[in-house]
Amino acid sequence: MSLVLFDTLRRDKVPFEPREAGSVSMYVCGPTVQSDAHVGHGRLAVVTDVLRRYLAFSGLTVTFVQNVTDIDDKIIMRARREKVDPAVIATRYTRAWNRSMDLLNIQPPDIQPLATGHLLEMQALIQELIDQDKAYAVDGDVFFRVRRFEGYGKLSRRQVDDMQQGDDVVDSDRKEDPLDFAMWKSAKPDEPSWPSAWGDGRPGWHIECSAMAVKHLGEGFDIHCGGLDLVFPHHENEIAQHEAAHGGTFARHWVHNGMVRMGEDKMSKSVGNVVALDEALATWGLGPMRLWYLSAQHRTPLTFDTERLRDASTVHQRFTTFVRSARQIVSDDTSPDVSVADPHRAAFIAVMDDDLNAPAAVAALHELVSDGNDRLKKAAAGDQAEQQAVLALADLLVELADRVLGIGIDDWLGEAAALEARIGPLVEGLLDARKQARADRDFETADAIRDQLTATGVVVEDGPDGATWYVAAPLPDPTPDA
RNA sequence: GGCGGGGUGGCCAAGUGGUAAGGCAGAGGACUGCAAAUCCUUUAUCACGGGUUCGAUUCCCGUCCCCGCCUCCA
Structure with missing residues (x-):
């Protein structure tokens, strides 16, 4: 096997060298289960599926993990609109996602961890960061101190000082620095929540991947995949959370897929130009x-x-x-x-x-x-x-x-x-x-x-x-x- | 504004410091009663302007245009 992969972190094609000879650990950012999969999701699925199949074809044993984000603002909003429990929404669209993936002939993940099943792991990581003074709790929220992680920005090639200090920053009143991001969000009325040392609440988006990838694949796993639109902030934050807490390397290779376009525009839910994968x-x-x-x-x-x-x-x-x-x-x-x-x-x-x-x-x-x-x-x-x-x-x-x-x-x-x-x-x-x-x-x-x-x-x-x-x-x- | 990616024949799309894969479409031909399938033939100086080089589409600089990220997003 002499596979060369473009690694987003190194911005270059590099020889693929697995952590352990003969086997490969892959983590792919999965869906937020709040609506049906669209053609853009299908691209991530096909790219990662082909990578996985090719690695196996080359004689390697692949462990493929793809998470499901089953708790999130959009899920909660949708549940409110439909007047059902958020878990109903998450369950419905997890099933729909898996069915769509089957139709696309995607080999199912070896492990499909749910965010809501890993609260303990996430909380442990958050606590570790607080103990190291790299995160802080404010009124039940916990934020990551971006400036305390010197590697911040290495994946997306951004200088912390260059980053736009946006005017519409959420929670800007409670953050020490607008760049800081939430790892734990305090419970609001009528929202699902879990108990924690910082009060009832729910996890931020980025923390789940840091926690679940390492839980199931170990530190320094081989390949992390996702859409190019997740490089910043999602993947950047995943690295920050893990590496700030434990040092070492979070993931060895970063593989990102390009976007699907409709005409000149990116296909995305926010633009509203999505085509359902099943329909296509x-x-x-x-x-x-x-x-x-x-x-x-x-x-x-x-x-x-x-x-x-x-x-x-x-x-x-x-x-x-x-x-x-x-x-x-x-x-x-x-x-x-x-x-x-x-x-x-x-x-x-x-x-x-x-x-x-x-x-x-x-x-x-x-x-x-x-x-x-x-x-x-x-x-x-x-x-x-x-x-x-x-x-x-x-x-x-x-x-x-x-x-x-x-x-x-x-x-x-x-x-x-x-x-x-x-x-x-x-x-x-x-x-x-x-x-x-x-x-x-x-x-x-x-x-x-x-x-x-x-x-x-x-x-x-x-x-x-x-x-x-x-x-x-x-x-x-x-x-x-x- | 910052960061990143890209502009290759009618369309899509690889690729390389030494005159550019493959597919689709088109044209002509073989085969066929006519088709279909298949085969053969045929269409590009690689956005523009400079520079480096014996030689650049491929390296460097500039210009124009497109896209993504910087907020949720595969």
Whole structure:
């Protein structure tokens, strides 16, 4: 394994060196469960999922932790609007999140810690900081003294003195310094709260990740992931809380993904331009969605629009078509000729090792498919060597696209096959009629039958040995906004 | 204002100090009754102006434009 990752802290690509040879610990900032996942969340999920899969593919044992923020201002506000307990909201959207992640073919976390399940760990960390005079309690709130941590700003490359001393700082009357941030918030009427040494209250946002990451992965865990928009203040504060209290290194590598854009704007709840992830998946399908997510390097912005999703759908068709064709013409007793596939495997690995260059990795798969398609004709004619080559290429495509990139080609072909089995007799009957029509040179009838089948998603292809057919993934009609 | 990222063919998108992967779309051709799928051919001097260099799209400086963060945010 010679993976190189761009590390936000060092602002450079650095060789990935795990804390412990052979295993990797990953922590990913999870959702605040207050509404449905949107397409932007999906990007974080896919980027971290592919990183995780690639590490495992490279032979490492991965421990993947993603938290759930189940107590937060927005959850409380939503609960008030709906007149239910905040826990109802948190439970509902935790379930929804997990379901959406399943639909996106995201491997579930090994550990999914809840903020509300780690009050003791958070309080212990806060107390430690107070004991060290790096935090202070005021009227039941506890704030972190930013200026007492000399490393503050190292992740986001900010100088403490340059930071905007905003006018709209919350709790500015109680903070010693406007830059200080809350780790514990005193209970307000009708809010969920937990007892603490500083009075009843609830945790601030940043403290949960510092506490839970170290609780489940230990200090100096390998990779911390999150959206680029979390670099400051969230990740900066996570580092500050842990390193101010314990010294050492909080996380060894920081991987951040770029934002999804709608037109020129970031897709976000506050802008109000979000598209629900489930809705996008229902429209476009898993394979096209994941290929779209992988169509740009993970740190650059990615625009969600119809044209790009259609491109991704076309790519998905090309990949699945090749695998289907290869499997159709290869006889059962054929064994794959791996030597043909190996250069493609090496090309894929080379670019993935380079900071997970997914667009280049997909390009490598395209070259694999081109190679395979090129051999298809001879293989179909019975050339044994070419059959072995084609089989190896199809196997490799499925291995890389599915196991590493999570595109789900095999699953899709399986679904299509099930459908084909069910409608087979019907289609065969129509094709018999069409065959007769063609023999009679009645092309009008023949084409009408084919058009009808096409309209229902059945692709008919005429070959030297008669017509073959299969169920194709439907391409959605073009709509203004995906 | 501070910090960071970016401007590559019609569109998307990699990449490199020695004249630029891959995909989509388009055009032409092969195959086909016509299609579909597939194959072949075909389209760029890399925002602009300087500089360094034998040579820059790739390094440096400046200009213009776009985006993100600086408040909740994947």
